[in-house]
Amino acid sequence: MTALSGIDSWTAFLADRDPPVLRHTAQAIASARERIDRINVREIAGIVLHDPMMTARVLRFSAAHRGRRQLQDLSTVEHAVMMLGVEPFFHHFAQLDVIEDHLKPQALLGLLQVIRRAQRAAHFALDWATWRCDLNSEEVAIAALLHDLAEMLLWCHAPDQALQIQALQKADHTLRSADAQSAVLGFPLHDLQAFVCRKWELPELLLTLMDDVWERPRVKNVKLAVDLARHTAHGWDDPALPDDFRAIATLMNIDEETLQVRLGLKKAGEEDARDA
Template sequence: MLNKRLPQDLAGWLMLVSDAEIPILRQTVRRLDKARQQVERVNGRDITDIVLQDPLLAVRVVAFIQSVGSKHLRSDITNIASAVMMLGVEPFFRTFEKPLAIESMLSQQPQALLGMLQVVLRAQRASRYAHEWAFARHDMNVEEVALAALLHDLAEILLWCFAPELAMEIRSLLHADRNLRSASVQQQVLGFPLADLQLALCEVWHLPALLTTLMDDGNGQLPRVQNVKLAVNLARHSVDGWTDAAIPDDFAAIEKLLHISRETLLARLQLPPELLPGLMSGPAAGRSASPNRLA
């Protein structure tokens, strides 16, 4: 299923990804099949819960909504619950019938599948953090912030899907030299940083401007964007444990955003008790690129 003749520039990648069928997680396929079998007992909240565990399905749902209905109505659909409500339960199942599972695409490349699943795990964790912090900040639409965090590293996930060899090359280079900047390595391997592909896909899929703004780190002066970015950072730095040198800086920024103490933050994160002494007093340190980070 993988395209071996890969594009050489951003425009080519944009065409490849935007024209392809976006796969979803096999677990999501199974959950959808189970829900479809009892459709008379399934409601919009049940479907939303399934979609929000899978960034690949989430972007498919949002992109599909942008292709139907009026321009004014589309601009108001900035979270999955609203999208599902607009579609309706039975039309949703008809629209997303027999989706392709990413595990099938990468069945012959177990290391690539593992790399992709690690990024999905990060995205799920980032979305959860973003949701919790947005709620604590009394954000006007918590679900928007959570969705933006879930989709923040979508281009990286798609790279693992459609060009796993290149994704593994980027990861290897970052492993070999922790001082390298991810964007620089992506530029070297792909010819552009993944953030550029991410924003270009948002435009091609006509994703709501608000959602695109929340995913764009260039808007970091906005508290809601800070919420998303800090959730993404902490998820990335903690995915392999809580010893990354960047975590103290993450904590300090989160405490500033939420106006809480280190003790309160650690309590909210619900970390194992044995980790707390070191994290309570750990000195701030310079950020280092986590080896599993591509974006």
């Protein structure tokens, strides 16, 4: 790729490209196409939501092809597929670039680590939103899934820069992600993501939920899920976890023991059994 300078150039570079998808996603969609007369919208959405890149691709396509009478953004994949229709979905997404075919092993590993983190964040966010009786928990899960979309796009389309950022952070574990990104790119990825998402006309609600503003419970839900996924990426011994647990328990209005049971860190009644 040619050298890019400034956030506008980077926005144009990333926004002009369709995100590639995981090989598993492409295979699952091809298999689902063979059952086109029997498959339903929810099954298709389940395939899409397993892959943050495919999720972004579907929401981008939906926004670009929104009908004139459609006043509201489609902020969930299920609604987007429903409005598009099953047969048109398979027609429009018949040809998909596969991530594993384009990246060298080191860059592929870096991307897959971010995707796995995003999947875990979405799982946490959905569980907590459901517990909180959120009226649309899928929106919260999608916001967590796409929270680090710009980082994924960088690994896909500019792996050399992504590797440079990774090297800086490995050399200095106290270096904040935003500072490492600014050192390599000249700006943090959070800013780039906002520009790309607006270029793609992704739903305003999702942009708000991904913005890390702490005033609203749904935004807290997303932010805390992303934090927990990041802090547990290499195990459950990160020093930030006690603060995470306290904040999550407060959000869910439960005690920390109950939270750790929900997270699978303890079995129900484990503390009582030890105290008896």
